[in-house]
Amino acid sequence: MSTLSLRGIHKSFSGNQILKGISLDAGENEFIALVGPSGCGKSTLLRILAGLESADGGEIIVGERDLSPVPAADRNIAMVFQSYALYPHLTAAQNIAVPLVMRNLTRTQRLPLIGPLMPGQRKAIANIRRDVREMAVSLKIDHLMDRKPGQMSGGQRQRVALGRAMVRRPAVFLMDEPLSNLDANLRVHARGEIVDLHRRAGVPTIYVTHDQAEALSMADRVAVMIGGALRQLASPQVIYDDPAHVEVAKFIGQPRINLFASQVGPDAIVAIGDNRLRLAETMAPGAPVTIGIRPEFVTVNRSGQHGLPARLDRVEFLGSEIILYCRLDAIGETVIAKLSPSEGSGLAAGMPVRLEFAADRLFVFAEDGRRLPSLPVGADIALEKAHG
Amino acid sequence: MNARSFTLGRAIRLFILSFGALIFLAPYIFMISTAGKAQSDIFSSSLSLIPQHLSYVANFTKALTRVSMTTLLWNGVVVCALIFVIQVAIAIPCAYAMAKLKFRAARAMMVLVMLGLLVPIHATALPIYVAFDRAALLNSYFALVAPFTISVFGIFLFLQFFRAMPDDLIHAARLDGMSETGIIARVIVPNAWPAITAFAIFSVVAHWNDLYWPLIVVSNQSYATPPLGLLYFRAAEAGDDYGALMAATLIITFPLVAAFLLAQKRFVEGITMTGLKG
Numbered sequence A: 001m002s003t004l005s006l007r008g009i010h011k012s013f014s015g016n017q018i019l020k021g022i023s024l025d026a027g028e029n030e031f032i033a034l035v036g037p038s039g040c041g042k043s044t045l046l047r048i049l050a051g052l053e054s055a056d057g058g059e060i061i062v063g064e065r066d067l068s069p070v071p072a073a074d075r076n077i078a079m080v081f082q083s084y085a086l087y088p089h090l091t092a093a094q095n096i097a098v099p100l101v102m103r104n105l106t107r108t109q110r111l112p113l114i115g116p117l118m119p120g121q122r123k124a125i126a127n128i129r130r131d132v133r134e135m136a137v138s139l140k141i142d143h144l145m146d147r148k149p150g151q152m153s154g155g156q157r158q159r160v161a162l163g164r165a166m167v168r169r170p171a172v173f174l175m176d177e178p179l180s181n182l183d184a185n186l187r188v189h190a191r192g193e194i195v196d197l198h199r200r201a202g203v204p205t206i207y208v209t210h211d212q213a214e215a216l217s218m219a220d221r222v223a224v225m226i227g228g229a230l231r232q233l234a235s236p237q238v239i240y241d242d243p244a245h246v247e248v249a250k251f252i253g254q255p256r257i258n259l260f261a262s263q264v265g266p267d268a269i270v271a272i273g274d275n276r277l278r279l280a281e282t283m284a285p286g287a288p289v290t291i292g293i294r295p296e297f298v299t300v301n302r303s304g305q306h307g308l309p310a311r312l313d314r315v316e317f318l319g320s321e322i323i324l325y326c327r328l329d330a331i332g333e334t335v336i337a338k339l340s341p342s343e344g345s346g347l348a349a350g351m352p353v354r355l356e357f358a359a360d361r362l363f364v365f366a367e368d369g370r371r372l373p374s375l376p377v378g379a380d381i382a383l384e385k386a387h388g
Numbered sequence B: 001m002n003a004r005s006f007t008l009g010r011a012i013r014l015f016i017l018s019f020g021a022l023i024f025l026a027p028y029i030f031m032i033s034t035a036g037k038a039q040s041d042i043f044s045s046s047l048s049l050i051p052q053h054l055s056y057v058a059n060f061t062k063a064l065t066r067v068s069m070t071t072l073l074w075n076g077v078v079v080c081a082l083i084f085v086i087q088v089a090i091a092i093p094c095a096y097a098m099a100k101l102k103f104r105a106a107r108a109m110m111v112l113v114m115l116g117l118l119v120p121i122h123a124t125a126l127p128i129y130v131a132f133d134r135a136a137l138l139n140s141y142f143a144l145v146a147p148f149t150i151s152v153f154g155i156f157l158f159l160q161f162f163r164a165m166p167d168d169l170i171h172a173a174r175l176d177g178m179s180e181t182g183i184i185a186r187v188i189v190p191n192a193w194p195a196i197t198a199f200a201i202f203s204v205v206a207h208w209n210d211l212y213w214p215l216i217v218v219s220n221q222s223y224a225t226p227p228l229g230l231l232y233f234r235a236a237e238a239g240d241d242y243g244a245l246m247a248a249t250l251i252i253t254f255p256l257v258a259a260f261l262l263a264q265k266r267f268v269e270g271i272t273m274t275g276l277k278g
Ligand SMILES: Nc1ncnc2c1ncn2[C@@H]1O[C@H](COP(=O)(O)OP(=O)(O)OP(=O)(O)O)[C@@H](O)[C@H]1O
Pocket: A013, A014, A018, A036, A037, A038, A039, A040, A041, A042, A043, A044, A045, A210
């Protein structure tokens, strides 16, 4: 069993800094999903981990050993590629067998014609056959073993690629968007299978995806990478309910979080609508901040005196939920709200509404994107202040 | 094919193509016809395609007995095979390195390859001849083969082909534990057959038919390649016996024609896949 640690991985391509010091620890059988927008350096990080690309600085430690000087072939790290990268001229069985043949047979045993004459070759090959068969059975692809990649469907190829990566029992398992070429149904189904496989293999796994649903549903912890830096590494709940950075809050969540530009008032109080929040740290009044609230914590009232007046721009019915796009009368900004169909029945575009925000679900971010811890200020305190 | 698809336009196109093919094939057809003519037929004033006195047997017997045809063909096979095998053995690793590995000299090598493409053998023939002469290497298979073992054209062709191969495939091979040589032998070559067949056509045809270089380095009949042999045959034996000469030419061109007809499908596949048409 092994653990994986990255310490300050740096990488630049022709002057552009692509990775800006990535540090990350993965436990013995932890499943970490690495998410981030396209081009943020996820694949580059995986390639560096696998040894296919060299880092400009930093350490890669598996178990106790620093792998930075070790060539890819000797790292015992397996990777599943987005394109699967199966050998087109080999059958599924041969594809899965390749890593075993390269590792378990000596150079002379691998030679054509001479190989079979070498002692022990027959037994080693029998062992490889057995391992490949076991792998195929566990992935339910044993009926495809004689087909070449060109004769298989996307889902079948993806399983063969998984088999080829797992069969040699790697110390670390890397996957670069392995499901992105599958259709939506198959993708959801394959998620569960990959999590199962990971449990059985019990090795640290880094799973790159730009599908946040995949990341949140599969991973033990989610690492959100933005512009070459790791913004947050935490459990899916924490990532969603307690984002550490405005970019994380923006990237995770569908539909995306509502953000409002605001300013710090006196006494480190930030106000939006009827809600007032006190920041844990003192900040100069007038400092710009961003306030965020997720769409499901926006309440839409058809009447009443509370909340911000707004007008319904658009109503999207999605079956299990309704998405409302409301334009605030005061500042003209659009607020997205997510309701259950029963709550939202009878709402139509053009109606005037009032929006209320759940006080304990408001996030405050500093100008540089950092999250500012804050607490809702109770109505009583607000009253007190008004009198005092 | 149904009747409707045979329209006027199609007929015209077919006619033009057939006409073109006929023009290109005419010399070869005429050669076949001449190989069966007796001396008197060839020098008669009327031009006829069908020989009046069929003397194929006589002409072929002359061609086969007066010159050691087997030596010529054998030399041709040995020289072409050696050239082709060594060219591929050098060009594939070289093109792989240039297409998929990152190293400082890659750009300089690309420039050298381009330069190599621009310099014809005629420019370097004399220095090489002098060097071989000093080294007493003339009149040998080595002299026939060595100047062609590094084919910049081959490197260029494979380079284009390998560039199109996905990087992930090579990354996967590295992770599976292959060395760079292992990648070439187990991943690159098995997937490069279209390019190798295309290159085979260009290389073998060029060197089988080459007269220029053998004429320079070979004066001993026992190392003569087929075209050079024909030249000797004409000068020494046949004189103006064109019937026998054409019969000998037919024998010498036959292996290539037969090879092409047998493997036509694969060749066409290879040439279209490497984008090297025309
Ligand atoms: N070999 C290279 N040379 C130069 N730039 C590169 C190279 N490889 C990647 N890059 C750049 O590095 C950045 C990150 O690329 P990378 O492939 O890691 O992104 P990614 O996060 O995997 O994106 P995606 O989600 O689209 O796969 C990109 O801007 C890309 O242009």
